[in-house]
Amino acid sequence: MAIYFMRKCWASILNDCEGEITREHIISDNLLNKTVITEGLAWCKDSRKEIGASNFTVRHLCKKHNNSLSVYDSEIKYYVEVFKTLYRVNNKFNKYGFSIKKVPIVYKISGKKLEKWFFKTMLNIVLVNKPNVILDFEKVAQIIFSDQSFEKPYGLSWAVKTGQVYEGDDSISFVPIFRNENELVGCLFDFLTHKFVVLVPNEFSPLDKFGNLDLPIGNAEDFDNLQINWHNKTITTSAIIGRKRIVTQRLEIEW
Numbered sequence: 001m002a003i004y005f006m007r008k009c010w011a012s013i014l015n016d017c018e019g020e021i022t023r024e025h026i027i028s029d030n031l032l033n034k035t036v037i038t039e040g041l042a043w044c045k046d047s048r049k050e051i052g053a054s055n056f057t058v059r060h061l062c063k064k065h066n067n068s069l070s071v072y073d074s075e076i077k078y079y080v081e082v083f084k085t086l087y088r089v090n091n092k093f094n095k096y097g098f099s100i101k102k103v104p105i106v107y108k109i110s111g112k113k114l115e116k117w118f119f120k121t122m123l124n125i126v127l128v129n130k131p132n133v134i135l136d137f138e139k140v141a142q143i144i145f146s147d148q149s150f151e152k153p154y155g156l157s158w159a160v161k162t163g164q165v166y167e168g169d170d171s172i173s174f175v176p177i178f179r180n181e182n183e184l185v186g187c188l189f190d191f192l193t194h195k196f197v198v199l200v201p202n203e204f205s206p207l208d209k210f211g212n213l214d215l216p217i218g219n220a221e222d223f224d225n226l227q228i229n230w231h232n233k234t235i236t237t238s239a240i241i242g243r244k245r246i247v248t249q250r251l252e253i254e255w
Helices: 063-068 070-096 111-129 137-144
Strands: 021-025 035-038 049-052 057-062 105-110 155-160 172-179 183-191 194-199 227-230 234-241 244-254
Touching (some): 021 063, 057 063, 063 070, 070 105, 070 111, 070 244, 105 111, 111 155, 111 172, 111 244
Antiparallel strands (some): 021 057, 035 049, 155 194, 172 183, 234 244
């Protein structure tokens, strides 16, 4: 199996690199089992391959920049734990009921950290197959390695539809979106059976006048006709008691 190595850190345009180019898991190690089944990357383009999680790595960043992103790995792990809790508690409420005085249960996560995890994971995956990818690395690096946020409509959006629920699937799929073959404009993530859209800052709008994706999404038809919620602020679960719908849990996403 071949692992892709960059000659230099992709954040070197910030002129503050320190240390050698280090090894990093393509997807955060804390989300992986001991083995990983992969498909579509440089070493498994046409068939699925199972590899040890310890080998599911790339060298894309210097030691300083790699270490700077560890806080985002912690946040995505917490996000996964929160969603599994939402799912488990919602099933419990539906089965046994609940006390109105004790709901909603409120959880909080950092939208900025979550957004930057999706961005750095996108780059980890894309650079494996397209080392000559075109995007504004300076702008992206300035945001990812600071407290800045992406401006609308770029960055992270939830792609949702009415009645969408978490179904307990832990798989992660990824569809990059390119213009002119090598110009990266975004990607589609299917993560925990929820869909996310990550858009790279560009000189054109990736959305049409109705707020729908106006991009060549190829074979990702399951992203058609989804509502794009940029920097979504809340996700809730609810139940009906009598004629009233009661919010039982609320996830607050802080930006």
